[in-house]
Amino acid sequence: MTSMPLSPGQGGPPPNRARLQELIGSMRVTQLIYLASVPQGGDIYVMKSVLNGLNDDQAVAVLKNCRAAMTASAKLLVIEAVLPPHGSPSPLINMIDVHRMVMTGSQERSQEDLRAFLETAGFNLHRVIQTGTQDNILEALPV
Numbered sequence: 001m002t003s004m005p006l007s008p009g010q011g012g013p014p015p016n017r018a019r020l021q022e023l024i025g026s027m028r029v030t031q032l033i034y035l036a037s038v039p040q041g042g043d044i045y046v047m048k049s050v051l052n053g054l055n056d057d058q059a060v061a062v063l064k065n066c067r068a069a070m071t072a073s074a075k076l077l078v079i080e081a082v083l084p085p086h087g088s089p090s091p092l093i094n095m096i097d098v099h100r101m102v103m104t105g106s107q108e109r110s111q112e113d114l115r116a117f118l119e120t121a122g123f124n125l126h127r128v129i130q131t132g133t134q135d136n137i138l139e140a141l142p143v
Contacts, residue, residue: 036065039069042070045076046076047077047078047080051114052081056117063076063117067123067142072142075141076139076142077139078114078137079137080114080135080138118138122142124140124141126139
């Protein structure tokens with residue numbers, strides 16, 4: 001992010017700059033052992049490429065840890081490669097899926113698989129955001 005000079009005649013910072021500074025000031029990025037615990041009380045929890053590297057039980061355990069840490073108004077964003085519907089061609093995802101099975105014993109998952117994990121952990125899948133890449137963003141809300 002860079003700071004832009006003010007235009008001539010402008011009497012102060014752009015109106016959204018103060019809000020942006022407030023948000024950045026309240027943001028906390030942590031590295032953690034998510035199978036053990038998750039920090040309490042965040043507004044948004046974001047996981048990228050976490051669940052597909054875990055077996056089913058571990059994936060649900062991580063989601064349950066998130067749910068236990070979250071308030072009722074928090075959101076969970078899960079960013080993962082999602083298997084396309086059965087029969088839809090996706091050579092990249094299929095290659096990644098085979099790689100995960102061989103290297104870690106885990107696998108890529110379908111949207112329905114991820115929905116089931118979320119529901120088991122106490123979430124409702126609110127929406128899925130297509131990114132134009134192999135990754136989708138699943139927005140989940142606490143039940």
